[in-house]
Amino acid sequence: MNAVPLEPPRRLLSISVDGVEARVPEGATILDACRTQQVDTPTLCYADNLTPVNACRVCVVEVEGSRTLVPACSRQVEDGMVVATDTERVRRSRTLVMELLASSVEMNLASPDVHRWMADYEVRADRFGAPMPPLPAGARDAREPGHHHDPQDPTVAEGVAQPVKIDNELYVRDYSRCILCYKCVEACGVDAQNTFAIAVAGRGFDARISTEYSVGLDESACVYCGNCIGVCPTGALMFTSEHEMREAGTWDEQEQTVTNTICPYCGVGCELELHVQDNEIVKVTSPADHSVTNGHLCIKGRFGFAYVQARRDDDPTRRRKPTERGAS
Secondary structure (H helix, E strand, O other): OOOOOOOOOOOEEEEEEOOEEEEEEOOOEHHHHHHHOOOOOOOOOOOOOOOOOOOOOOOEEEEOOOOOOEEOOOOEOOOOEEEEOOOHHHHHHHHHHHHHHHHHOOOOOOOHHHHHHHHHOOOOOOOOOOOOOEOOOOOEEOOOOOOOOOOOOOOEEOOOEOOOEOOOOOEEEOHHHOOOOOHHHHHHOOOOOOOOOEEEEOOHHHOEEEEHHHOOHHHOOOOOOOHHHHHOOOOOEEEHHHHHHHHHOOOOHHHOEEEEEEOOOOOOOOEEEEEEEOOEEEEEEOOOOOOOOOOOOOHHHHHOOHHHHOOHHHOHHHHOOHHHHHHO
16 A cells, blocks of 8 residues: 655644634644634735735734734744734724725725625725726827827826726726736736736836736737636626626626536546526636635636537537438
8 A cells, every 4th residue: 555645743833813812733824813713804815725925915913012014814823922803903904905995996896705894894985086097998008118108199098097908708807996916917827827928017006917018918928717817806807708798787696506517628627616697607617625726727617618508509410310410
């Protein structure tokens, strides 16, 4: 018999979370400890299947002895650590971050968790003004390379959100909803696809998600796996099918069912979650905790479901009777 290698045992560390003692394995984060105590900690840039990047700062907590608030998603637990997650300082910081984000981008398509946190922290989305207006049709984004701002050029716009990018048949990019959480960049990089087709370009207010040299997706390294869509928390990236249904007013998640199945394209065994509305598959996801996919898929698994909707009458080889097929 072959021996099965096991991880060496990790010692347990004691930590106090809001006055309640907890014991977590060495190497665990404060967020892990909060979850063991059922403490609802808001996160925007964090995902269980991605490396923490500490970008959003919504998960910050108070740690006894620390001068500043610390990010719960990446700060590892230390033995005897005392953590407070619901102090006035923590709530004020989290509220301010979410208000700044909601004042910068449109958050109406964010995940249900985000809306719940905004309600819990009484976020005023209009506190710092309305989100930037969209780029007018035909105008060029002054932040793109080679598009230098000319005050006399009315076709160049600054201080506005990027236009919706519809440059392929699979998914749509609406960066007016992007909060720069970096999740899509991480999924496109070493955490999942290792394609590195996108990254953060620009600095400060000009920072944005972009392909190399801002080329179109068809000219970039993108392989259309759609893993960036799977981790986006705000709807900045979505299936073309979902985008078109939302535009038509027919998208209704309350009427959708989710069926789990195994991808039929190869023998890897990726698990698919088929989102079905009106007896048609409208999008495909994968469980983040699945041992094979970790929530990530390839282009076939995520987008190759159109054949399921193919009707029998559309296939001439299936319309004929068996005797007719044999005769031909």
